[in-house]
Amino acid sequence: MDLFLDVSPFWYMFFNVFVVVLSLMFLKLFLRCWILPVRAQKKLGENGFSGPPPSFPLGNLNDMKKLKPALVMEETSKSSTIINHAIHSIALPHFALWQQQYGKVFVYWLGIEPFVYVADPEFLSVMSKGVLGKSWGKPNVFKKDREPMFGTGLLMVEGDDWTRHRHIITPAFGHVNLKAMKSMMVESTNNMLDRWAMQINSGNPEFDMENEIIGTAGEIIAKTSFGVKGENGTQVLKNLRAMQFALFNSNRYVGVPFSNILAFKQNRKASKLGEEIDGLLLSIINERKRSVLEGDDHHDLLGMLLKADKGKFTATELIDECKTFFFAGHETTALALTWTFMLLAMHPEWQETLRDEIRQVIGDSEIEYNKLAGLKKMSWVMNEVLRLYPPAPNTQRQARKDIEVNGRVIPNGTNIWIDVVAMHHDAELWGDDVNKFKPERFDGDLHGGCKNKMGFMPFGFGGRMCIGRNLTTMEYKIVLSLVLSRFEISVSPGYRHSPEYMLSLRPAYGLPLIVRPL
Numbered sequence: 430m431d432l433f434l435d436v437s438p439f440w441y442m443f444f445n446v447f448v449v450v451l452s453l454m455f456l457k458l459f460l461r462c463w464i465l466p467v468r469a470q471k472k473l474g475e476n477g478f479s480g481p482p483p484s485f486p487l488g489n490l491n492d493m494k495k496l497k498p499a500l501v502m503e504e505t506s507k508s509s510t511i512i513n514h515a516i517h518s519i520a521l522p523h524f525a526l527w528q529q530q531y532g533k534v535f536v537y538w539l540g541i542e543p544f545v546y547v548a549d550p551e552f553l554s555v556m557s558k559g560v561l562g563k564s565w566g567k568p569n570v571f572k573k574d575r576e577p578m579f580g581t582g583l584l585m586v587e588g589d590d591w592t593r594h595r596h597i598i599t600p601a602f603g604h605v606n607l608k609a610m611k612s613m614m615v616e617s618t619n620n621m622l623d624r625w626a627m628q629i630n631s632g633n634p635e636f637d638m639e640n641e642i643i644g645t646a647g648e649i650i651a652k653t654s655f656g657v658k659g660e661n662g663t664q665v666l667k668n669l670r671a672m673q674f675a676l677f678n679s680n681r682y683v684g685v686p687f688s689n690i691l692a693f694k695q696n697r698k699a700s701k702l703g704e705e706i707d708g709l710l711l712s713i714i715n716e717r718k719r720s721v722l723e724g725d726d727h728h729d730l731l732g733m734l735l736k737a738d739k740g741k742f743t744a745t746e747l748i749d750e751c752k753t754f755f756f757a758g759h760e761t762t763a764l765a766l767t768w769t770f771m772l773l774a775m776h777p778e779w780q781e782t783l784r785d786e787i788r789q790v791i792g793d794s795e796i797e798y799n800k801l802a803g804l805k806k807m808s809w810v811m812n813e814v815l816r817l818y819p820p821a822p823n824t825q826r827q828a829r830k831d832i833e834v835n836g837r838v839i840p841n842g843t844n845i846w847i848d849v850v851a852m853h854h855d856a857e858l859w860g861d862d863v864n865k866f867k868p869e870r871f872d873g874d875l876h877g878g879c880k881n882k883m884g885f886m887p888f889g890f891g892g893r894m895c896i897g898r899n900l901t902t903m904e905y906k907i908v909l910s911l912v913l914s915r916f917e918i919s920v921s922p923g924y925r926h927s928p929e930y931m932l933s934l935r936p937a938y939g940l941p942l943i944v945r946p947l
């Protein structure tokens with residue numbers, strides 16, 4: 430008769446346990462994917478935050494994907510011949526549209542993750558007043574998503590760990606150390622310029638400037654971060670770039686439950702490359718530890734960390750910091766230079782102005798670190814480029830406690846998305862000439878005449894501001910001085926203006942320029 434009960438009480442038990450475990454897992458999932466997000470939405474609504482209605486499980490991702498091609502087509506058909514600096518609606522069409530509907534602060538959803546969108550510097554300054562650098566989190570979704578790139582390096586680490594890391598790393602970016610990096614930067618740049626001269630001599634004056642600069646900036650950051658040159662350097666550099674592309678060239682659904690299963694192949698490729706990179710970096714670190722003991726002096730960030738830290742960082746932490754320097758430092762700097770070349774190509778009068786300044790400040794002698802600060806107009810140009818085309822087009826946080834802003838509460842756990850491009854292009858903050866290239870607005874004013882100091886933040890804000898900004902400024906000035914002293918640039922007829930948001934802000938079709946020797 431009752432075969433099931435009779436024959437195997439064991440299986441019966443097993444079945445029961447199985448059902449209980451499954452139900453618990455399901456409950457947990459239900460809680461995480463449904464109850465908690467719905468509760469978060471309700472709370473945000475009660476606190477006066479509205480926004481585009483999300484759907485399950487994609488949140489507003491579908492709207493973002495749909496809006497993009499439609500609006501971008503419309504914009505690019507208008508602007509492919511005229512270079513238009515009003516780029517917010519080209520690069521971030523969904524935010525431009527939602528801003529019109531919901532204002533400068535609203536809520537949108539990446540999958541089941543709520544984000545408070547902020548493009549109002551007043552809101553931002555009130556919000557950040559009560560929060561210390563170490564009390565801010567970085568969104569858990571991004572930490573997971575970008576783990577092969579940044580690990581728990583300075584960019585992602587939180588709390589007391591962040592304080593400790595920042596404290597150990599800060600001296601590595603000090604003036605004495607930066608000074609020692611000068612010759613590495615000059616060498617890589619001159620190699621690039623010699624290549625240019627040869628190519629021009631052979632009759633081809635057109636260059637994809639983005640490619641050129643990214644290659645050189647990658648070489649510079651590899652040398653200044655962990656001192657790798659030659660074969661191993663090329664290998665690390667190649668793997669690092671390949672990993673970035675594996676992670677970001679795929680169709681990704683950040684914040685959507687189980688989306689990592691969809692991107693399984695890419696994720697596996699990225700983590701395999703990640704392991705390979707870790708291995709290469711580890712061998713570099715070990716080699717370096719030996720040579721430091723032998724009294725060898727390496728003037729790169731890794732060498733300075735090893736000297737400063739005296740064993741306070743584990744090998745894994747050192748690897749993560751090296752990767753962080755690379756990913757946070759090379760594309761951002763390269764894009765700042767790339768957009769500068771586009772703007773200078775459009776404005777030959779500024780090329781002349783800068784050439785005059787370079788002649789006066791540096792003359793015909795070798796570039797000296799101490800003289801770079803004297804390139805004042807070049808600083809204006811750099812700031813104006815970072816304003817119009819910020820290479821880091823947004824900054825994110827995650828609340829680790831309830832944060833009150835003007836009586837409205839942002840609940841613990843809510844993500845915050847600060848739209849830097851929007852603030853940098855806001856006529857209410859900058860005036861009617863907001864979309865004009867006018868470096869002189871930074872003459873004697875660090876904030877370029879912006880009505881709110883937090884309206885200009887290419888390097889982030891508060892205690893977590895970019896640690897590499899002096900290194901970047903130095904590299905920018907060295908590369909630009911060397912280029913402008915030898916060449917004159919103009920826009921190629923093949924250039925199509927289409928700034929694109931892909932983690933950073935880059936020209937979608939590259940930047941072909943015509944280069945002539947002076």
Ligand code: HEM
Pocket residue numbers: 583584585595753754755757758759761762765819820821823824825886887888889890892893894895896897898900901
């Ligand atoms: C034009 C070039 C650069 C731009 C636009 C830029 C932008 C930024 C921004 C916006 C942040 C703040 C991120 C946040 O608050 O979430 C940041 C942080 C950071 N940047 Fe940069 N960066 C540049 C160059 C560099 C370079 C050259 C390095 C290193 C070699 C670097 C290393 C870092 C690190 C480690 C952090 C994390 C700091 C912290 O959280 O304490 N950056 N950067």
Ligand SMILES: *[C@@H]1O[C@H](CO)[C@@H](O)[C@H](O)[C@H]1NC(C)=O
Pocket residue numbers: 659660661709712
């Ligand atoms: C490259 O790294 C390997 C160890 O992984 C080392 O044996 C070799 O000497 C390095 N080559 C160069 C050129 O640094």
Ligand SMILES: *[C@@H]1O[C@H](CO)[C@@H](O)[C@H](O)[C@H]1NC(C)=O
Pocket residue numbers: 829830831841842
């Ligand atoms: C915020 O939420 C996290 C995770 O839900 C929790 O661990 C933490 O204790 C909360 N913080 C505060 C201050 O309530």
Ligand SMILES: *[C@@H]1O[C@H](CO)[C@@H](O)[C@H](O)[C@H]1NC(C)=O
Pocket residue numbers: 602603895896897898899
């Ligand atoms: C950059 O240099 C300036 C002075 O030239 C200094 O005040 C500032 O603290 C430096 N910033 C960093 C992040 O080292």
